Every structure is written in structure tokens, then in C-alpha cells.
Amino acid sequence: MKTVKLSSERLGVSNKQPSGKIKMSARDVKVFYGESEALHGIDMDIYENEVIAFIGPSGCGKSTFLRCLNRMNDTIDVAKVTGQVLLDEQDIYDPSLDVVQLRARVGMVFQKPNPFPKSIYENIAYGPRLHGLVETRREMDEVVESSLRRAGLWEEVKDRLDAPGTGLSGGQQQRLCIARAIAVSPEVILMDEPCSALDPIATSIIEELIDELKGSYTLVIVTHNMQQAARVSDKTAFFHLGNLIELNKTDEIFTNPQDKKTEDYITGRFG
Amino acid sequence: MSNLMLAGVLLMLLALAYQLGLTRSRKLTTDLSGQKVRLHSRPVYHGALVAFWTVVPAFGVFLLWRFIQPGVINQMIIAQLPEAIMAGMTDSDMRVFLRRITHLSSGFGLSDQPQPHELQAAELLSVLQVRGHALMLALMASLAAAGLYFSWQQIHPDLRARNQMERVVKVALIACSSVAILTTIGIVLSMFGEAMRFFAFVNPMDFFFGTTWNPRFQTAGTEGQTGFGMLPLLWGTVMIALIALLVAIPVGLMAAIYMSEYAPSRVRSVAKPIIEVLAGIPTIVYGFFALITVGPFLSSFGATFGLDIRATSALTAGVVMGIMIIPFISSLSDDIITQVPRSLRDGSLGLGATQSETIRKVVLPAALPGIVGAILLAASRAIGETMIVVLAAGNSPVLTANPFEAVSTMTVTIVNQLTGDLDFASPQSLVAFALGLTLFVITLLLNVIALVIVRKYREQYE
Ligand SMILES: Nc1ncnc2c1ncn2[C@@H]1O[C@H](COP(=O)(O)OP(=O)(O)O)[C@@H](O)[C@H]1O
Ligand SMILES: [Mg+2]
Numbered sequence: 107m108k109t110v111k112l113s114s115e116r117l118g119v120s121n122k123q124p125s126g127k128i129k130m131s132a133r134d135v136k137v138f139y140g141e142s143e144a145l146h147g148i149d150m151d152i153y154e155n156e157v158i159a160f161i162g163p164s165g166c167g168k169s170t171f172l173r174c175l176n177r178m179n180d181t182i183d184v185a186k187v188t189g190q191v192l193l194d195e196q197d198i199y200d201p202s203l204d205v206v207q208l209r210a211r212v213g214m215v216f217q218k219p220n221p222f223p224k225s226i227y228e229n230i231a232y233g234p235r236l237h238g239l240v241e242t243r244r245e246m247d248e249v250v251e252s253s254l255r256r257a258g259l260w261e262e263v264k265d266r267l268d269a270p271g272t273g274l275s276g277g278q279q280q281r282l283c284i285a286r287a288i289a290v291s292p293e294v295i296l297m298d299e300p301c302s303a304l305d306p307i308a309t310s311i312i313e314e315l316i317d318e319l320k321g322s323y324t325l326v327i328v329t330h331n332m333q334q335a336a337r338v339s340d341k342t343a344f345f346h347l348g349n350l351i352e353l354n355k356t357d358e359i360f361t362n363p364q365d366k367k368t369e370d371y372i373t374g375r376f377g
Numbered sequence: 378m379s380n381l382m383l384a385g386v387l388l389m390l391l392a393l394a395y396q397l398g399l400t401r402s403r404k405l406t407t408d409l410s411g412q413k414v415r416l417h418s419r420p421v422y423h424g425a426l427v428a429f430w431t432v433v434p435a436f437g438v439f440l441l442w443r444f445i446q447p448g449v450i451n452q453m454i455i456a457q458l459p460e461a462i463m464a465g466m467t468d469s470d471m472r473v474f475l476r477r478i479t480h481l482s483s484g485f486g487l488s489d490q491p492q493p494h495e496l497q498a499a500e501l502l503s504v505l506q507v508r509g510h511a512l513m514l515a516l517m518a519s520l521a522a523a524g525l526y527f528s529w530q531q532i533h534p535d536l537r538a539r540n541q542m543e544r545v546v547k548v549a550l551i552a553c554s555s556v557a558i559l560t561t562i563g564i565v566l567s568m569f570g571e572a573m574r575f576f577a578f579v580n581p582m583d584f585f586f587g588t589t590w591n592p593r594f595q596t597a598g599t600e601g602q603t604g605f606g607m608l609p610l611l612w613g614t615v616m617i618a619l620i621a622l623l624v625a626i627p628v629g630l631m632a633a634i635y636m637s638e639y640a641p642s643r644v645r646s647v648a649k650p651i652i653e654v655l656a657g658i659p660t661i662v663y664g665f666f667a668l669i670t671v672g673p674f675l676s677s678f679g680a681t682f683g684l685d686i687r688a689t690s691a692l693t694a695g696v697v698m699g700i701m702i703i704p705f706i707s708s709l710s711d712d713i714i715t716q717v718p719r720s721l722r723d724g725s726l727g728l729g730a731t732q733s734e735t736i737r738k739v740v741l742p743a744a745l746p747g748i749v750g751a752i753l754l755a756a757s758r759a760i761g762e763t764m765i766v767v768l769a770a771g772n773s774p775v776l777t778a779n780p781f782e783a784v785s786t787m788t789v790t791i792v793n794q795l796t797g798d799l800d801f802a803s804p805q806s807l808v809a810f811a812l813g814l815t816l817f818v819i820t821l822l823l824n825v826i827a828l829v830i831v832r833k834y835r836e837q838y839e
Contacts (some may be wrong), residue, residue: 181726183641206729214727220720223743232738233728283724290728 129154129294129324130175130212135189137170137179144170146348147189152294157316157325159335159356162345163371168328169217171345172296175326176212177205193294210237213292217299219279221271221286226263229271229282230254233290249289257285258315277308281315294324302330313338332372336360344368383439383514391432394525398427401532418539426538429545430528435517442513450505451475454498462494478502568817571810578804579605584811590774590790592805605808607815609776613691613784614816617766618759620695620780621702626752628699629706636707637714638736649711656704660764667697667769679781686781689771695780698765705755713747713831714740746830753827757820763788787812 130152137145145167152158160168170179177198179185191198198208210233221229230250233239240246250267254260259281263274271282280300287295297316301309316338319325329335335342336356343353344365352359352368363369402423408414416423455463455471466474474495481491481499491499532538576584587606632652636645672688675696679686686692717740725735741748771783774790794809801807 176727178723178727181723206731209727209729214723216720216723216727218720220718220724222721222724222739232725232730236728236730236734236738286724286728 127154128152129194131192132171132174133190133192135171135174135187135191137167137174138186138188139182140184144348145174148350150343150350150353152324152326153341154324155321156340157320157327157338158341158343159339160326160328160343160345161330161332161335161371162351164330166345167348168345169298172298172326172328175294175296176209176214178209178214180205210290211292212294212296213287213290215280215283215287215295215297215300218303219276219283221274221279221282223270223272225268226254226271226274226282227267229286230289233286237290239290253285253289254282256288256319257281258311258318259285275308277304277311280304280308280312284312284315284319288319292323294326295319297325297327299328299330301334309334332360344371346371387432387436390435390521390525391428394431394529395424395428397424397525397529398532399424401529402538405532405534414534416534417537418542422538422542423532423536425542426545427525427528427532429542430524431521432524434524435521438517438520439513442509442516446506446509446513450502450509453505454478454501457501458498459494474498482506565814565817568810568814571807572814574802575804575807575811578807584808585815588776590785592794592808605804607787607812609774610785610787610790610812611815612776613770613774614760614786614788616691616778616780616784617695617698617770617786618756620692621698621759622752622756624696624699625702625706625755629703629755630710630748632703632707633710633714634736634741636711638732638740649708652707653704655701656708658701660701660762661768663697663701664764664768667693667765671697672769684781687771687783689769689783691770691780691782691784694766694770697769698759698762701762701765702755702759705758706751709751709754710744710748713744713751716747717743746833750827750831753823753830757823757827760823761788761816761820763792767792787816791816 128151132148132150135145135148136143148171160172162168170185173179173182174187174191175198177187179187187199193208193212196203198212222232224232227250230253231246234246234249240249251260251264254263259278262278263269263282271279274282280303284295284297284300301312304312313334316325316327320338320340327335327339339356341353342356342359344351344359344363344367346367352363352365354364359368360372363372369375399420402416402418402420406414406416406420454475477487477491478495478499479485479502480487481495482502583603584605584607586608587604588608589604589606590609591604593604636649636652640648668689672690672693675690675693676686676688721739721743722735725739726732730738766786766789770786770789772785772789772793773783774785775782777784791809791812794806794812799806
């Protein structure tokens, strides 16, 4: 797509292939909500510029693990995380690490589209302004345009950047949220069931978008939709009852699962 | 029969009728051949319906009678007064006369010797009252009996007592809400009527735009009275309310932000009720707190800076009133801030904003309309507040921009004009109604604006 190429030049990213370099890794990550242990020691390596999907029955801890990767669990009073999570070999739970910087590098898109009740422009400008990424209004205009282009939303909203973001349709709102995350040039983008609140058409547009973003960012996507995982991801991780059961190349998982539970789940025998 | 006894009898009748309805409908559940019959409505509904028809119409007669009887009796008494006496009486003489014979007939007595025609009328009054009461009792008894009999007769397996009770409940609810609404309308209308009487004495332009408040007592009835300029009072009211808001908005808002965003739930559950206690302190207590503590403190505090602050001043009243309305702002804003969805906060935090950045840039702007609404509600509360200003504002109705001076407000003036020796026909007391009406319109407008804003805000997240 032409627009996307244009914008990727602007953002200074090129379509790289998975480099084989480990971007994030988790070692024996456990999460407690109060007394109850929701994750029982997860080990996982996430490689740079690949798309990894988390699947599993609901309540198995996918979102919980995802939130460990940018420390969003810190915002939940009762949640406690143990173990190690590394981003570029640096422990993100190290007290010396600035969580604000971390979340700029590891962006997040939520299940329900949550645009701020501000204009479309302000929604995108929010992050860059916080982190002082741009100096002038002109630079900001450029960031807003390129982020919206990358999210495939530019053509639809370029004439009404001052309109409230909350006035867009659900699918447009979710793309706005993706654009908002992209605007701070993150290295990793976490998406927690980004399509579960959307209709099938909006879903397929978001899936296309994920495909476009592939290779420029490391993407972690939680989904309850196995076709979606199969369509968009390079690797798939299957969670069950707070454990990581299996992690492999997506075609391997779906054609030749190693674990009985995985097989049962993807053939629809439970879930 | 005294009213209390009557009430007792009606209650007993209620219970009896209910029981009768209940028993009869229970009997109907088996027919003559001993077969089970399904009732449309459960027996309790039949009982309730019978009780309703027995007591409510009779009670309605009671209310109506109480309302109408005095007027009718007065008319009858006046009708039989000798022509000679009638001729010399004005309206107010007539009122005095009626009051005197009421005192006579109730055995209250008079301070002077009653005249023969008064004694006669008083006697007639007691006779008529006794007769009226008896007539009322008879009517009530027959209505109750008829209601009981017919509704009891009506009981039948197919009778839709349940649906009928539903209608009764609905009518009762409507009646209660009408009472509240009609009272409001009645108050406004009576204020309006009295205010119109005031404007017969004083030109509305002079009242609304006059800058001197100095109503001297002149003989009632003379037109073109002066000294009724409302502006000094309005300005006093506005200035004190503004000072109060200057105190209450920052404190209340910060408290609300702390409570909703930072406070651990244990702190919140203790601190929030404590703040709300402020709203429960009687305003007279605030008043003497202002008079005895805050006023002298501000005065001596000002003296150390060479400022001349009166102990009773707009500042004193405003500061104390500000403390009083803190809970209105903090508690409402707290609710509104808590209503801002978590997903918005997560969105901001997920982009790397700190907590205070999130509050400043996302939560507060989203909650702003609601907070403005809360502030307007607090403002209308401040404008109508009386006791604090009576005690602490100094009661000096002059137009001044200096908050360290004594001022007066509309509420204080209303109190002043309506206490002491009164002639309710003079503009000096009628002005209270004009002031009250103005105050009412101001607070009503503030409330309406606030409610519209708050409602708009509510819709935003639905
Ligand atoms: N904020 C929370 N407080 C307490 N328990 C939670 C919270 N969030 C999730 N949990 C629990 O943690 C487990 C995993 O939840 P989650 O990560 O949301 O699952 P998934 O996203 O796979 O559906 C569930 O048992 C859930 O009840
Ligand atoms: Mg989830």
C-alpha cells in the first residue's frame, strides 16, 4: 500500500524481517492478585519484529501476562509480580528503571477502544507531547499525519482532525488508539484482544493493519479468535490455567500441536 | 370525636376490612364441591382492595370537609348578622370580628367585654361546628360501610384485585409527587403575589438597579418610596459567594482528587465521611465560629500586615461559608472523577504518562463539565445561605468593592425586614418577598444550568 510506504519513510522505519534477536524475555514470571496466584511461572522469549499471538481459554492469564510486559500491573493495587522480564536484556522491574520510559518503548492497545475525549489531533499528539518528542507545531503535524497514515485512518479523518475522537466508529476508534500508540515510536506494541469489541468488517481492517505493522514493530496480540491468530501471527503461545503450555511457530501449533491440551483447545474440544 | 380518635378508628377499620377481604377470598379457593379454584389474585390483594375502598373515600371526605367547613360556617354567620352592624364593617373589621368570635366560642375569652351580637354569633358558631362535625362523621361512616360492603361483595375468583391495587399504588405515587410540585408552585406564586404588591409602592427599575439601600419607615400607602435599591445587597451576596468559592474550589477539588485517585481505600473510607460531616454542621454553628474565632483572627492577622480588616466583614463570612461548601464540591467532584472510566486512565498510563499527568490531562478535562456543575450547585448553596452572613458579614448595606469591609446580603436583609414589629402591608416588609423572589430566580438558574451540564456529562460515557 502506497500510503503506508510513505509514512514508514517519514517515521524512519523500514520493513525489516524478524532479526532473530530476542527483544523481550520473561523468566519465571508469577503474578499474584492478593493471595491467589494467577500466573505460575512463565518463561518466554519474544523475538524482535515478529508477531506473537497469545491464545487460551478466558481467565487463563493472557491479559495478566501481557500487562507484565509494560508493567501495567503496577496500576492494579492488589497485583504483585515476581520473576524477571527483560527488554533488550534490561530488567524492566529494576527499581532504577523509569516506568514512564518503559511504557513509551512498549506501547499498549486495549480491548475496548479508549480514545480520550479530545480531538483526533490531540489524541495522537498526547504521547509525543508528554515525552517531548517534537519541538514545533509543524513537526507535530507531521507526526500526527504519519501516525494516522500508518494506522490507515488518515484518509478517513484528514478533514476533521478537530472533531472529537469519541465520535468515530468503533473500528475507527481502535485504529485511532493504534495510531496514538505508534505516535511515540514504540519498539513493542501490546494488543489485548484489539478486535473483540468490533464488528467483522472493522476486525478485518485491523487485521490488515496488523499485517502492515508486521516487521516494523514487535507485536504481541492477545486473541480469543484462533483464526485471527492463525492469520496474523508468526508464533503462537497457548496459555492454560496460568501456565504457558506451548509456544511454537503458528503453523506448527495449528497443524502439529505437541501438547494434548493445545490440540483439544484448537480443535474446539474445550474453551 | 377528636381527630386522634378518628384516626384510630380509621386504622382499626383498615385492619378489619383487610381481614374480611382476606378471609372471604381464602374461602373462595375451594368451591362448593370441594374442588380447588384458582384465584386471579392472591388473597392479600383482595384484602388490600377492600381495605382501600373502606378507608380511603371516608378519609377523603374528612380532608375535604376540614378544608371547606370553616369557610361555609363563616358565611353562614355573616349572613345572619344584623344589617346595622354589617353596614359599618370593613374587610379587616370583619377579620377581627371572626377572630374574636372564634376565641369566644373556643372558651379562650377576650381581653375586653364582648358585645351582644358577638356573643350571639359565637354561640351560633359552636352549634354549627358541632353539627358540621356530626354530619361529617355520619357521611364518613356511611361511605366506609358502603365501601366495605360493595368491595367485599365484589370479591370473586376472577376479580383482578392485583391489577386494581397496581392502579391504586400508581395514583398514590402520583398524589405524593403532586404534593411536592404543588407546594413549590404555591410558594412561588405567593411570593410572586406579594412581590407584585411591593412593586405597587416601588418602581421595579428603582428596585433592581438602585444603588442605595436605606428603606426608611414612611407611612404605608404613599407612592414613590425611595431607598429600595437592591444592588448593594446583590453585590454583597455575590462578593461573599465568590470569596467562598475561592476558598472552596481549590480545597474541595484537591481533596476530591486525592480521595478518588491517590487515597488507599482504607484512608478513603475514613476520610470521606469526615469531610462530609462538614456539610452536616448547622449553619448557625458556622455563624458563631465565624463571629468568635475566624473574624477576630482575620482582623489581627490583617493588622500584622497593616491591613484594616473588620472582624465582621465580607471576608470573614466568605471564608467560613467556603469551609461550609467544601464538602459539596469535594464529594460531588469525587463521584464525578471516579466515574471517569478506568480505560481512559489506562490509555494515558499506557502511553507513558505519570499519574499526575494523567489526572491533569485526561481525567480532569473529561470530568470538567461535571465539576463545573458541582461548583454551580455549591454556588447556589452559598448564595442562599443565611445564618453565617447574618452573624459574620456585618450587616452594612453599602456598595463597596473592599472585601475587608462589612457588607449585607439579600438573605440578611430579608431576615431584618421580617423581624420585629411588622405591618405586612408596608413596602418595608413586602420588599422581603421581592428579594426572596429574586434570590429564588438566581439560584434556580444556577441549579438548572448545573443540572443540564451534569446530565450532559453523564451521557458522555453511556
Ligand atoms: N484486577 C484483578 N483482580 C483480581 N483478579 C484478577 C484481576 N484481573 C484478572 N484477575 C484474575 O486473574 C486470572 C487471569 O485473568 P486474565 O489475565 O484477565 O485472563 P484472560 O485475559 O486470559 O482472560 C483470572 O482468574 C482473573 O479472575
Ligand atoms: Mg483478557
